[in-house]
Amino acid sequence: MTDGDAGSDDTAPGPLPDDVVAVRDALVSWYETDHRSYPWRETEDPYEILVSEVMSQQTQLDRVVDAWRDFLDRWPTVADLAAADRAAVVAFWSDHSLGYNNRAKYLHEAAQQVRDDYDGDFPTTPEELSELMGVGPYTANAVASFAFNNGDAVVDTNVKRVLYRAFDVPDDDSEFERAAAKLLPDGESRVWNNAIMELGGVACRKKPRCDEEGCPWREWCHAYATGDFTAPDVPTQPEFDGSRRQMRGRVISTLKEYDELGLDELGPRVRVDYAPDGEYGREWLSELLSDLADDGLVEVDGDDEALARLRR
Known part of the structure; x- marks a missing residue:
């Protein structure tokens, strides 16, 4: 999908990311690379x-x-x-x-x-x-x-869950419909509706499988960054206190506030019990950052004196 395939207005006010074309392309590429066969x-x-x-x-x-x-x-x-x-x-x-x-x-x-x-x-x-x-x-x-290939944007329970988590769309039918319609590429309802429903059915399930299924929206996803995977059909927040998922979210949230941070500046902001040579120290944080770098979310330069920043 290219810029020419998208609608005339590819900027998105409200909760959607500014670069709607990139969001569309990421999802369609993920779907076309591998999806359930029916x-x-x-x-x-x-x-x-x-x-x-x-x-x-x-x-x-x-x-x-x-x-x-x-x-x-x-x-x-x-x-x-x-x-x-x-x-x-x-x-x-x-x-x-x-x-x-x-x-x-x-x-x-x-x-x-x-x-x-x-x-x-x-x-x-x-x-x-x-x-x-x-x-x-x-x-x-x-x-x-x-x-x-002549439909509108699908807005079912799975799609609402995806939009709520990924882009913090308010739990309101009109808001879901607005966001879904904005994301739908012109003339591509067949692949788009299949793709977003596949995302909700495979990766963004009630119990999410973000990394396991290679969710293409992780870099934009509010839930992935914060570790809060509640949704309209998932009313109770999953247990994640102290989990790796929670720590990943803290790293992302912290780096959003700073251009870059060294490990020993970032560590205490992620865990209050961070100690450079301790169980939750530089080695632990470096592994966490390596995972985030592999997912294309952060960049890390150096070793013990490494600097971490969000990937732009």
């Missing part, structure tokens, strides 16, 4: 995508894969589903433990609407897709995004 991510068929979205509303994605394939083997096109006996569709749903059976009824009726009202061709916008039976705003937007 068969519905390999198709642009709106029917196949709608089936996956309805199935995943109450079922873990890994469990949806077999059911999705079985469903499409039996009813491979929207016309096949529209012509099917509704009782057979409901029975399939029940046999595969896919949640409320009325979802199967609605999916069958939506297929008939596509056949009868749209001459077998799916509508392409979130607004039109919302007219299909059982298709709410989120599902309509997902189908528009993944099938037609």
